[in-house]
Amino acid sequence: xKKVRIALLGLGNVGIGVCIILYSNRKxxxxxxxxxxxxxxxxxxxxxxxxxxxxxxxxxxxxxxDILNDDSIxxxxxxxxxxxxxxxxILKCMDKKKHIVTANxxxxxxxxxxxxxxxxxxxxxxxxxxxxxxxxxxxxGIEESLTANKIKELYGIVNGTTNYILTKMQLDKMDxxxxxxxxxxxxxxxxxxxxxxxxxxxxxxxAILSSLAFGTKINxxxxxxxxxxxxxxxDIKYAKKFNMVVKMLAIAKDHFGRLELRVxxxxxxxxxxxxxxxxxxxxxxxxxxxxxxxxxxxxGAGSLPTGSAVVSDIIAILRKNVDSQxxxxxxxxxxxxxxxxxxxxxxxxxxxxITVEDQSGAxxxxxxxxxxxxxxxxxxxxxxxxxxxxxVNIVLITHNxxxxxxxxxxxxxxxxxxxxxxxxxxxxxxxx
Amino acid sequence: xKKVRIALLGLGNVGIGVCIILYSNRKxxxxxxxxxxxxxxxxxxxxxxxxxxxxxxxxxxxxxxDILNDDSIxxxxxxxxxxxxxxxxILKCMDKKKHIVTANxxxxxxxxxxxxxxxxxxxxxxxxxxxxxxxxxxxxGIEESLTANKIKELYGIVNGTTNYILTKMQLDKMDxxxxxxxxxxxxxxxxxxxxxxxxxxxxxxxAILSSLAFGTKINxxxxxxxxxxxxxxxDIKYAKKFNMVVKMLAIAKDHFGRLELRVxxxxxxxxxxxxxxxxxxxxxxxxxxxxxxxxxxxxGAGSLPTGSAVVSDIIAILRKNVDSQxxxxxxxxxxxxxxxxxxxxxxxxxxxxITVEDQSGAxxxxxxxxxxxxxxxxxxxxxxxxxxxxxVNIVLITHNxxxxxxxxxxxxxxxxxxxxxxxxxxxxxxxx
Ligand SMILES: NC(=O)c1ccc[n+]([C@@H]2O[C@H](COP(=O)([O-])OP(=O)(O)OC[C@H]3O[C@@H](n4cnc5c(N)ncnc54)[C@H](OP(=O)(O)O)[C@@H]3O)[C@@H](O)[C@H]2O)c1
Ligand SMILES: NC(=O)c1ccc[n+]([C@@H]2O[C@H](COP(=O)([O-])OP(=O)(O)OC[C@H]3O[C@@H](n4cnc5c(N)ncnc54)[C@H](OP(=O)(O)O)[C@@H]3O)[C@@H](O)[C@H]2O)c1
Numbered sequence: 001x002k003k004v005r006i007a008l009l010g011l012g013n014v015g016i017g018v019c020i021i022l023y024s025n026r027k028x029x030x031x032x033x034x035x036x037x038x039x040x041x042x043x044x045x046x047x048x049x050x051x052x053x054x055x056x057x058x059x060x061x062x063x064x065x066d067i068l069n070d071d072s073i074x075x076x077x078x079x080x081x082x083x084x085x086x087x088x089x090i091l092k093c094m095d096k097k098k099h100i101v102t103a104n105x106x107x108x109x110x111x112x113x114x115x116x117x118x119x120x121x122x123x124x125x126x127x128x129x130x131x132x133x134x135x136x137x138x139x140x141g142i143e144e145s146l147t148a149n150k151i152k153e154l155y156g157i158v159n160g161t162t163n164y165i166l167t168k169m170q171l172d173k174m175d176x177x178x179x180x181x182x183x184x185x186x187x188x189x190x191x192x193x194x195x196x197x198x199x200x201x202x203x204x205x206x207a208i209l210s211s212l213a214f215g216t217k218i219n220x221x222x223x224x225x226x227x228x229x230x231x232x233x234x235d236i237k238y239a240k241k242f243n244m245v246v247k248m249l250a251i252a253k254d255h256f257g258r259l260e261l262r263v264x265x266x267x268x269x270x271x272x273x274x275x276x277x278x279x280x281x282x283x284x285x286x287x288x289x290x291x292x293x294x295x296x297x298x299x300g301a302g303s304l305p306t307g308s309a310v311v312s313d314i315i316a317i318l319r320k321n322v323d324s325q326x327x328x329x330x331x332x333x334x335x336x337x338x339x340x341x342x343x344x345x346x347x348x349x350x351x352x353x354i355t356v357e358d359q360s361g362a363x364x365x366x367x368x369x370x371x372x373x374x375x376x377x378x379x380x381x382x383x384x385x386x387x388x389x390x391x392v393n394i395v396l397i398t399h400n401x402x403x404x405x406x407x408x409x410x411x412x413x414x415x416x417x418x419x420x421x422x423x424x425x426x427x428x429x430x431x432x
Numbered sequence: 433x434k435k436v437r438i439a440l441l442g443l444g445n446v447g448i449g450v451c452i453i454l455y456s457n458r459k460x461x462x463x464x465x466x467x468x469x470x471x472x473x474x475x476x477x478x479x480x481x482x483x484x485x486x487x488x489x490x491x492x493x494x495x496x497x498d499i500l501n502d503d504s505i506x507x508x509x510x511x512x513x514x515x516x517x518x519x520x521x522i523l524k525c526m527d528k529k530k531h532i533v534t535a536n537x538x539x540x541x542x543x544x545x546x547x548x549x550x551x552x553x554x555x556x557x558x559x560x561x562x563x564x565x566x567x568x569x570x571x572x573g574i575e576e577s578l579t580a581n582k583i584k585e586l587y588g589i590v591n592g593t594t595n596y597i598l599t600k601m602q603l604d605k606m607d608x609x610x611x612x613x614x615x616x617x618x619x620x621x622x623x624x625x626x627x628x629x630x631x632x633x634x635x636x637x638x639a640i641l642s643s644l645a646f647g648t649k650i651n652x653x654x655x656x657x658x659x660x661x662x663x664x665x666x667d668i669k670y671a672k673k674f675n676m677v678v679k680m681l682a683i684a685k686d687h688f689g690r691l692e693l694r695v696x697x698x699x700x701x702x703x704x705x706x707x708x709x710x711x712x713x714x715x716x717x718x719x720x721x722x723x724x725x726x727x728x729x730x731x732g733a734g735s736l737p738t739g740s741a742v743v744s745d746i747i748a749i750l751r752k753n754v755d756s757q758x759x760x761x762x763x764x765x766x767x768x769x770x771x772x773x774x775x776x777x778x779x780x781x782x783x784x785x786i787t788v789e790d791q792s793g794a795x796x797x798x799x800x801x802x803x804x805x806x807x808x809x810x811x812x813x814x815x816x817x818x819x820x821x822x823x824v825n826i827v828l829i830t831h832n833x834x835x836x837x838x839x840x841x842x843x844x845x846x847x848x849x850x851x852x853x854x855x856x857x858x859x860x861x862x863x864x
Contacts, residue, residue, distance in 0.1 A: 021580050021722045031647065031767045032579045129577070135723035137577030144576060145561070145569030147464045148453050148743030215463065273729060276708045281725075290453045290740035291567035291730065293713075297705060298726035308722035311580030335463045 001030060004322055005040040006314065007067040009089055010080035011060070014103050014130065015042065016053045017307025018077060023054070029311065033318040041067045043080070043089075068092055074322045075314055078102040087111055094122045099322060101313040103130035103306060109204035109220050112211065125320065127313035132205045133158050133282040135305030136298040137312070142212050142286075149288030151213040154252040155429065158205040160280035160300045161189040161196035162228050162248040166265075167278045169236050170245055176231065188280050188301075198227035199248070202263045206250035209284070210261055214254060215335035218261070224343040226264035235353060235424055238395050239267050241381065242351075245275045246426065259340045267351055267428045273297075344404035349378070349428035352398070352406075354413065355391035355420040362418040363394055369412045370398070373405040391420040397428065433462060436754055437472040438746065439499040441521055442512035443492070446535050446562065447474065448485045449739025450509060455486070461743065465750035473499045475512070500524055506754045507746055510534040519543055526554045531754060533745040535562035535738060541636035541652050544643065557752065559745035564637045565590050565714040567737030568730040569744070574644050574718075581720030583645040586684040587861065590637040592712035592732045593621040593628035594660050594680040598697075599710045601668050602677055608663065620712050620733075630659035631680070634695045638682035641716070642693055646686060647767035650693070656775040658696035667785065667856055670827050671699050673813065674783075677707045678858065691772045699783055699860045705729075776836035781810070781860040784830070784838075786845065787823035787852040794850040795826055801844045802830070805837045823852040829860065 008015050022029065022037055030036055039059060047060045064085075067073055076093045078100060080086050086107055090100050091114075100119065102108065108115065108131050119126040129139045133156070142151070157163050161183050168179035180197065183189040195201045203225045207218045228248050239246050244267040253260040268275055273295050277283040282300030287293055299305035356362035363382055370377060381395040398406070406425065414422050440447050454461065454469055462468055471491060479492045496517075499505055508525045510532060512518050518539055522532050523546075532551065534540065540547065540563050551558040561571045565588070574583070589595050593615050600611035612629065615621040627633045635657045639650045660680050671678050676699040685692040700707055705727050709715040714732030719725055731737035788794035795814055802809060813827040830838070838857065846854050 017722075025580060025582055025722065028582055028647075029580065135720075135726065137573055140577045141569055141573065144748065145572045145744050146740070147747040148457060148461065148740045150457055150460060215460075273708065276705065288567075288740065290449075290457065290736045290743070292734070292737050294567065294728075294730035296726075296728060299724045302724070304722045305724050308578070308580045308720065311722070312577050315579040316576065 001036045002034060003038055004035045004074055004318060005038050005072045006075040006077060007041040007043070007070075007073045008039065009043045009064075009067070009076060009078045009086070011042050011044050011051060011055070012079065013303045014079040014306045014310060016051065017303035018079065018310050019053045019055070021304065021307045021311045029315060033315040035318045035322070037314065037318075040070065040073050043067060064089055068096060071096070073098060075099045075101065075317055077310060077314065078104055079310065081106070083107055083110065087115070090115060091118055094118045094124050097122055097124055099125045099127075099317045101127045101310055101317070103128070103310055105131040105201070105204040105208060109207040112208065113217055125317050127316060128208070129313050130306045130309035132208050133284060133296070133298070134300040134302060135308045136282055136284065136296045136300065137309065138209065138284045138296050139212065140312075141296055142209070146286070146288055146291060149290045150254070151286060151288050152254050153287040154209060154213055154284065155274060156202075156205065156209065156250040156284040157247055157274060157277050157282050158250050158284065158300060159196055159202045159248060160282060161193065162202070163277065163282070164188050164280045165197070166228065166231070166246055166248060169231070169233055171278070173233065175233050176229065197229055199225045199263045202248060202250045206252060206261060206263055209250070210252040210259065213252065214259060214338055216259075216338040218340070222261065222340040224262040224264070228265045230424055231265050231426070232424070234393075235351070235426060238351070238353065238381065242267070242379065242397060243270050244268060244428070245270050247274060247277075249274070249429065251429070255341070257338060259338050260346050261340055262343060262346060265426055267426055269430055272431060344407070345402055347400055347402045349400055349430065350398045350406050351424075351426040351428055352396045352410065353423040354394045354396070355387065355389060355423055356394055357418050357420060358386055358392045359418045362416070365416055365418065366394065366396070366413050369409050373409045375399075375401045375405055375409055389420065433468045434466060435470055436467045436506055436750060437470050437504050438507040438509060439473040439475070439502075439505045440471065441475045441496075441499070441508065441510045441518070443474050443476050443483060443487070444511065445735045446511040446738045446742065448483065449735035450511065450742050451485045451487070453736065453739045453743045461747060465747040467750045467754070469746065472502065472505050475499060496521055500528060503528070505530060507531045507533065507749055509742060509746065510536055511742065513538070515539055515542065519547070522547060523550055526550045526556050529554055529556055531557045531559075531749045533559045533742055533749070535560070535742055537563040537633070537636040537640060541639040544640065545649055557749050559748060560640070561745050562738045562741035564640050565716060565728070565730070566732040566734060567740045568714055568716065568728045568732065569741065570641065570716045570728050571644065572744070573728055574641070578718070578720055578723060581722045582686070583718060583720050584686050585719040586641060586645055586716065587706060588634070588638065588641065588682040588716040589679055589706060589709050589714050590682050590716065590732060591628055591634045591680060592714060593625065594634070595709065595714070596620050596712045597629070598660065598663070598678055598680060601663070601665060603710070605665065607665050608661065629661055631657040631695045634680060634682045638684060638693060638695055641682070642684040642691065645684065646691060646770055648691075648770040650772070654693065654772040656694040656696070660697045662856055663697050663858070664856070666825075667783070667858060670783070670785065670813065674699070674811065674829060675702050676700060676860070677702050679706060679709070681706070681861065683861070687773070689770060691770050692778050693772055694775060694778060697858055699858055701862055704863060776839070777834055779832055779834050781832055781862065782830045782838050783856075783858040783860055784828045784842065785855040786826045786828070787819065787821060787855055788826055789850050789852060790818055790824045791850045794848070797848055797850065798826065798828075798845050801841050805841045807831075807833045807837055807841055821852065
């Protein structure tokens with residue numbers, strides 16, 4: 001059996017998962033890759049830390065040069081995270097003709113183009129299945145299996161923390177803060193949950209996915225982003241009345257070459273496959289012009305699921321014959337130039353919750369303003385009872401319109417004397 | 433741009449879908465494959481038939497030799513169906529070093545081994561993504577993305593017709609015959625629906641999937657099979673009382689090297705992701721020892737979805753460089769020898785519906801017999817009212833036991849004087 005030596009940069013959650021899989025599925029991996037994989041070196045910050053996995057003597061190092069300068073190491077797995085020094089290390093390894101596997105969504109979403117170009121110019125592979133949706137093979141799915149399609153729409157639940165929080169709010173009637181606390185206790189959310197709950201993590205992943213799906217460079221700043229912190233139990237209750245649930249979605253649509261990219265909490269029909277994705281599970285729903293509706297569902301994070309994706313990437317490199325410099329890969333994210341539309345232009349239906357003084361004329365004034373902007377209203381709920389703040393809730397669902405118009409109308413409504421507050425505006429996707 | 437000439441054997445549902453995709457997604461396919469794909473020849477029985485797609489003059493032929501003997505044709509797509517002459521044609525094309533794409537589950541499930549060996553000895557590729565679950569990339573998913581895993585369990589809704597029928601019975605309270613008729617009217621079921629409703633189609637697909645998932649040859653006769661014709665509306669109503677639904681599942685489990693393979697209607701919890709797969713949609717749910725739970729969902733049939741899988745296979749061949757004889761593929765379905773367990777040994781929970789004479793002692797006698805075989809009962813429903821046949825329904829759900837024991841117990845119960853009929857025995861999967 002041929003042998004191949006690899007190195008890991010990092011031995012945290014994902015790194016440990018990679019080691020466990022390489023040990024416990026050793027035979028399968030040998031048969032499937034044609035190689036016996038040896039972990040030659042692992043870069044860490046602290047060699048003396050207690051690790052939840054067996055590591056042979058002499059493998060841990062704190063000196064990156066031990067890996068960089070070892071020509072027998074053919075594949076380097078970056079599972080450290082962050083932009084620097086990860087980026088620097090990857091570029092240097094590529095210069096030494098080492099193939100790279102990374103799980104680093106932040107790095108790819110912000111510096112992907114430079115990394116792919118370096119990979120191409122050095123004739124090495126850059127694999128990144130684990131960077132989006134953990135164990136779900138969505139990168140390979142798009143790159144190898146949906147090649148016959150124009151991908152028209154993509155909707156992803158790609159952040160486990162926010163899906164966990166929204167699930168708890170929906171099914172267990174928790175409020176946001178309690179659900180967040182529980183997510184942190186369960187280890188889903190970081191001590192600083194900003195990246196998850198404000199949608200940065202999903203934004204990175206959408207940039208990576210849409211770059212691949214639409215074969216184009218994506219500037220992350222053009223991906224619209226809203227977090228879930230403004231979602232309250234009241235909104236989830238109203239959603240239910242409309243047979244909908246609230247999910248944090250990463251959405252990409254192709255309008256004949258122009259792209260619409262946005263990440264935000266979204267109301268979706270409760271019988272849609274994405275509505276039944278609970279807890280920390282992830283799912284990506286795709287509409288292709290040939291394949292129709294397709295969904296991938298699974299674990300978006302965790303040591304072993306993410307490790308599964310990383311190791312499948314290692315095997316993919318070995319199968320392409322790690323020893324010979326491959327003519328591959330093409331710069332897959334750079335086939336076309338595509339414009340990303342301004343978010344104001346994006347169309348859809350909206351849920352708007354407003355608190356007004358208990359005054360019969362309020363609804364009339366509000367609908368008049370919507371009328372002025374040609375926004376038509378599909379449903380209204382106005383309850384008699386005052387809420388805790390002494391006002392009355394009005395909830396409206398619009399027909400299709402564009403965000404720009406909603407923003408203008410809402411601004412005017414906010415100025416009405418009878419309006420106490422615009423409590424929330426949530427986009428609706430009905431997949432039609 | 434390099435050009436490649438391909439041929440189709442057959443221009444029915446799938447063949448037409450392939451042509452439409454090659455025309456309408458031409459640019460994408462060129463960018464992604466590096467080739468301009470030209471359909472050089474298409475084999476049909478009747479050249480004068482009206483076809484739902486544009487075909488240039490001179491492309492249709494009724495003579496297979498036009499394709500076989502044309503050395504400029506590098507890839508042949510078999511979408512005729514049936515065992516012969518498809519098998520013969522494929523083998524001959526491989527001898528001429530043509531790569532093959534097929535959608536033919538029946539042929540692969542029964543003659544796959546011979547075809548893969550011939551492909552290997554001729555250094556050509558044999559691609560078959562469309563043979564299981566139409567547009568869902570489950571073959572590539574297992575072959576390329578789950579390579580780091582021991583696949584422990586696989587559950588597939590892989591037959592659209594039976595899923596459509598069971599959906600109509602469940603959601604629209606139709607009886608079996610009405611639902612089948614509607615499936616036929618909608619074009620889901622063939623005029624002769626036997627292959628679908630008796631589970632042969634699902635049996636083929638399970639043989640293909642498990643051969644790949646477990647890296648072994650599968651003799652189709654060792655795949656246990658039961659159809660859905662015995663499922664009645666009453667069973668579906670009872671399932672609901674137990675918070676379950678009835679789905680036609682193809683099930684494969686790995687018991688440390690020994691395999692359990694079976695196709696039958698199954699009661700599953702109504703909150704499982706497979707329970708929400710409706711109408712003619714397909715889905716495959718997999719448990720891997722690294723990735724955990726994973727599900728692929730999409731269109732299991734139809735011209736364009738199936739064409740999407742076929743064309744992705746063509747592109748995969750082109751990307752591996754169609755011009756050079758590849759060193760690939762390994763005989764992926766023949767890595768290990770694995771024993772398939774006798775169905776009697778398979779464990780699980782069972783739903784049993786029995787009609788007894790209205791006689792208070794019947795239940796006692798029945799449970800005594802179960803006790804004799806150490807089968808313990810989880811729930812019983814016995815209704816006071818007589819059913820239309822003048823008997824009383826008793827419905828039992830067992831705890832885990834093996835099929836062998838159930839068969840013996842049921843035989844004894846059937847001999848009880850107070851028992852009018854054993855109406856149905858349905859397996860339960862709770863995924864625990
Ligand atoms: N966790 C998941 O479920 C998941 C899922 C998908 C993708 N990812 C991505 O995978 C990557 C790793 O995530 P993780 O959860 O495994 O992170 P983690 O648990 O924080 O582990 C990071 C590892 O990198 C090492 N490290 C960090 N900076 C270093 C430096 N400057 N020099 C040397 N070693 C350094 C740490 O060493 P010490 O151990 O010595 O401190 C640690 O072993 C991230 O890009 C993340 O976004 C994670
Ligand atoms: N339909 C689906 O959604 C689907 C999904 C997955 C897999 N598949 C598989 O794909 C294959 C094709 O299915 P299909 O639905 O496209 O079948 P179909 O509509 O019946 O088409 C069969 C085609 O093959 C031609 N043909 C049949 N026998 C021939 C022979 N002896 N010589 C020359 N031509 C012959 C027919 O020619 P004429 O047109 O001249 O009669 C017809 O064009 C089958 O293996 C099926 O199991 C189908």
